[in-house]
Amino acid sequence: MIQLNERKPILQAINLRHEYEARGQKIVALQDVNLTINAGDFVTVVGPSGCGKSTLAKIFAGLGTPTSGEALYAGKPIKGASSERGMVFQELAVLPWRTVVGNIGHGLEIAGMPKAEREQRVAELVRLIGLEGFEKKYPSELSGGMRQRVAVARTWATRPPVILMDEPFAAVDAITRLTLQEELIRLARTTKQTVVFITHSVEEAVFLGDYIVAMSSRPGRVLEIVPVPDMGINRTWEQMIRDPRIEAIVSRVFELVRGRAVAPSTERQHA
Ligand SMILES: Nc1ncnc2c1ncn2[C@@H]1O[C@H](COP(=O)(O)OP(=O)(O)OP(=O)(O)O)[C@@H](O)[C@H]1O
Ligand SMILES: [Mg+2]
Known part of the structure; x- marks a missing residue:
């Protein structure tokens, strides 16, 4: 490690x-x-x-x-x-059918992180990217800048080195x-x-x-x-x-x- x-x-x-x-x-x-x-x-x-x-x-x-x-x-x-090694691409990399928290927590779900820990990690990231209050919104309900924040947080969530x-x-x-x-x-x-x-x-x-x-x-x-x-x-x-x-x-x-x-x-x- x-x-x-x-x-x-x-x-x-x-x-x-x-x-x-x-x-x-x-x-x-x-x-x-x-x-x-x-x-x-x-x-x-x-x-x-x-x-x-x-x-x-x-x-x-x-x-x-x-x-x-x-x-x-x-x-x-x-x-x-x-x-x-996580990658954030220029093209929008969010899943349109998942909410803000659903997108950010996606990689953690795949990694099998327990729900409570996952929710805590996602909440922390939502706060860091300034999207409190938008947790349950879908990408189509966000501005381009907000979507890009979600894309960054998604990659960040699993904490790749x-x-x-x-x-x-x-x-x-x-x-x-x-x-x-x-x-x-x-x-x-x-x-x-x-x-x-x-x-x-x-x-x-x-x-x-x-x-x-x-x-x-x-x-x-x-x-x-x-x-x-x-x-x-x-x-x-x-x-x-x-x-x-x-x-x-x-x-x-x-x-x-x-x-x-x-x-x-x-x-x-x-x-
Ligand atoms: N799949 C490909 N097939 C053929 N040539 C390619 C391919 N991908 C990139 N190239 C060529 O390789 C060179 C480098 O491309 P690359 O995408 O790495 O540049 P870049 O620095 O990221 O450019 P930009 O700032 O425009 O994104 C370019 O001249 C491009 O034409
Ligand atoms: Mg390029």
């Missing part, structure tokens, strides 16, 4: 390469990807559209096999999907997105799970991450690991945009993902 608070590698990509073949044409999505993510990290991965972010998330989730190189979970090669999130807020309006991001930070910092958050928004990456993995355009490679100063569990957008250090990081990451950075320091690793 993985100890969630230990600072040891939980996800690793070693010389990872991934090719797709479509109608006789080869597309190299990822090339020479080397990355180590430690347990408890909140990592954001940012890069231009089509650079292989979703491909990387799927490989870590066990939903895709690299063409060459290795993807490791807790030091062992990833072979197929596992309840240890690793949560992979592939642009989970892309379809949510800008204002709701700010709230969801702040909630996500509190949720992640409270539970100390490892989160890999994929986004094409540089600001979102900087706001959420302990560090940012900046990727090149396709074939995707890791250009640089950019650390973000610790802003604490209650970081807010207001606090972030006033901080000149953050402004500098946003500029740096923009340079990197737009391919305008001078001498990318590929050897740099986070502390």
Whole structure:
């Protein structure tokens, strides 16, 4: 069993390469990807559209096999999907025929958690995502932002050591997105799970991450690991945009993902 608070590698990509073949044409999505993510990290991965972010998330989730190189979970090669690595997709991942509590508790039911314990865990999550009073509503009765909160809580409920999130807020309006991001930070910092958050928004990456993995355009490679100063569990957008250090990081990451950075320091690793 993985100890969630230990600072040891939980996800690793070693010389990872991934090719797709479509109608006789080869597309190299990822090339020479080397990355180590430690347990408890909140990592954001940012890069231009089509650079292989979703491909990387799927490989870590066990939903895709690299063409060459290795993807490791807790030091062992990833072979197929596992309840240890939950994934939140961009497309809405809630069950329309289940209520809010029915959706959040679904994975716990499958895992056979006793009812009383399950109800307690679900109630705690409902509170964390701010949906008290909506417990018995169906997804069709919720706003898009509320549904996305349920999707996040659903994956969170079973407490997988690793949560992979592939642009989970892309379809949510800008204002709701700010709230969801702040909630996500509190949720992640409270539970100390490892989160890999994929986004094409540089600001979102900087706001959420302990560090940012900046990727090149396709074939995707890791250009640089950019650390973000610790802003604490209650970081807010207001606090972030006033901080000149953050402004500098946003500029740096923009340079990197737009391919305008001078001498990318590929050897740099986070502390
Ligand atoms: N099933 C597939 N078959 C063929 N090519 C694919 C397939 N899935 C992805 N690709 C190609 O691989 C590359 C990487 O795709 P991927 O979805 O990983 O990118 P992404 O960084 O997540 O992009 P976005 O930001 O637009 O979501 C793209 O150029 C895409 O065209
Ligand atoms: Mg994608």
